Amino acid sequence: MTDNDRTTPPRPSLRRLAGALLEIVQSRIELIGIELTEEKERLMGVAFLGLAAMLFGVLALVSLTALVIVIFWDTYRLQAMCGIFIVYLLLASWCAMRARNILRDAPMPFEATLAEFEKDRDALRPD
Template sequence: MAAVPMEEEAAPPQPGLIGSLSAVVRNTMRLLLSRLELAALELSELRNHLMQLSVVFALAMLAAWFAIAFGTATLIYLAWAALGWKILLILAVAFAVVAIGLIWYAVGLVKQGKLALHATMAELKADRDALL
């Protein structure tokens, strides 16, 4: 049976230009690997948060739909004798205003950068500044 080496020992640093360049390449590769690990960690956290947000949003939309439907039906029933068809127009305008307000809110959240990878981008910018 052949003997299995216990551990490979790290080679001592080579003097000179070639040794320095190989050390720079090794350190650069380690740096890139750590940045990739950070990005992967942030992406997995982002994925988990997006999944939670999706489930909560779906349940909230379902509950809101039932509340709006039953509330609207009740309002139409109560106001039909006094307003007739005009109650339908009033409700349509009210729902359109609410929808526009919600769209503006969503656009504002996206513009604030809530889905950006802040730590990864900061580290990559620091690396770029250090290398340049």
């Protein structure tokens, strides 16, 4: 054995390095897929419940509106209609502001994937 063979550390083969990189990329893509599936399921559930709530809410409001107008038809029909309008307007404004706040405060999509990419980048940086 020569001195040159003893002093050079063994180098990983290019094929092993490429294989390791491909495994890292594959695991990150799988993580993205899992997060996409979770986000889709969450959004579908929220959308369904939101639509059902709106449907039943509209039915209740129509019934309540008719009831109030019938009750006050002979005495205060215009005031009753204006009062109902104001209540509906306030509720619609509150719902719009609440929806805006939920969207603004939502967590960033793919947060776990981005964190893993950050860890990978930090691990591959030279010291």
